[in-house]
Amino acid sequence: MQPMMPRLDRRQFLRQSFAFSALAVTGAAKALALAPNASAHHILMFGDWGWQDDVAGQSSVASAMVKYAQAHKLHTDALFMLGDSWYGPLTGGIDSPRWHDQFEQMYPASVFPGPAYSIMGNHDYQRMPPEVNKRDTELAYSRRGNTRWTQPALWYTFDMPHIKVIALDSNVHGGHGNDAVNFTLTEDEQAKQLAWFAAELDKPTDAPFTVVMGHHPIFSNGPHGDHKILIADWEPLLRKHNIPLYLAGHDHDLQHLEFEGHPTSFVCSGAGGADLYDLKIPEDKRGPYAKKVYGFTHMEATTKTLTLRHIDASGNTIHAFTKSRDGKVTLLT
Numbered sequence: 001m002q003p004m005m006p007r008l009d010r011r012q013f014l015r016q017s018f019a020f021s022a023l024a025v026t027g028a029a030k031a032l033a034l035a036p037n038a039s040a041h042h043i044l045m046f047g048d049w050g051w052q053d054d055v056a057g058q059s060s061v062a063s064a065m066v067k068y069a070q071a072h073k074l075h076t077d078a079l080f081m082l083g084d085s086w087y088g089p090l091t092g093g094i095d096s097p098r099w100h101d102q103f104e105q106m107y108p109a110s111v112f113p114g115p116a117y118s119i120m121g122n123h124d125y126q127r128m129p130p131e132v133n134k135r136d137t138e139l140a141y142s143r144r145g146n147t148r149w150t151q152p153a154l155w156y157t158f159d160m161p162h163i164k165v166i167a168l169d170s171n172v173h174g175g176h177g178n179d180a181v182n183f184t185l186t187e188d189e190q191a192k193q194l195a196w197f198a199a200e201l202d203k204p205t206d207a208p209f210t211v212v213m214g215h216h217p218i219f220s221n222g223p224h225g226d227h228k229i230l231i232a233d234w235e236p237l238l239r240k241h242n243i244p245l246y247l248a249g250h251d252h253d254l255q256h257l258e259f260e261g262h263p264t265s266f267v268c269s270g271a272g273g274a275d276l277y278d279l280k281i282p283e284d285k286r287g288p289y290a291k292k293v294y295g296f297t298h299m300e301a302t303t304k305t306l307t308l309r310h311i312d313a314s315g316n317t318i319h320a321f322t323k324s325r326d327g328k329v330t331l332l333t
Helices: 027-034 056-071 097-104 134-143 187-202 228-233 235-240
Strands: 020-022 041-046 076-081 116-118 156-160 163-167 209-213 245-248 254-257 265-269 288-291 295-301 305-312 317-324 329-331
Touching: 041 056, 056 295, 056 305, 163 187, 187 235, 228 235, 254 305, 254 317, 265 295, 265 305, 288 317
Parallel strands: 020 329, 041 076, 076 116, 163 209, 209 245, 245 265
Antiparallel strands: 041 295, 156 163, 254 265, 254 288, 295 305, 305 317, 317 329
């Protein structure tokens, strides 16, 4: 049975639709709207970060994260690592110095004390050098202890205050990057994950919000475009269960896409340090937001709302919105 998909990829975002309202704020009111809520729970997220050799982009984003958290006195409950954690060789496996230099020290525990929940990107499936399977290495590093790196399985779920999170492996057959270097789930693993995902969504939860994250966007204005396999397999489940938020990386930019009548906000935060990508679809054609810029994303949760802010490498809030439990999206910028 084909999913009910009214050509979402061709539909222009409706800025004044019944499900969406632009909040006009200026001066002090705007500053208040954009300021983090001290009583909320806070998560910082980013993908496509573990660049090899030249780490200037990663360093700029990590530095901005530290300054942002300190300036706002944030106690972050967690980091979400949205995949493509390691480009290039991870020589030494779990003993590679890159773990210390580009994770433990780049995002210091003194500033970000909570767990760092990670998912697999396509580059995390590479064998580089040939004797190191980066996918298995990341799972093993999580098990070694004395680290915030949290990746118990290829797909898993966890609970946070006000949020149930379903973390998926989007490296599926027929998707992006399936060549001789970028490996994927086996067909059996892919089928098992899909069945598990559907069953997990069927379980009752007391959490006000359920959030799904996978490395690959389902819809993207970036060069990889919309993902036909995830549209067929995952999008109908998001719609069926009124999932408010899908998080991804893969395209090296910051995005926020909305579609008329769709319960899910699609957020891409793939600007954590790798080379940036040119956008394929401008935000005035499909948005409300898409920019080629280094940065990260701040999500805060209360019992009533999720608030997401895209922050650039200079620490500026360049896009922000809230989503209420009834699905209403309100732009803050």
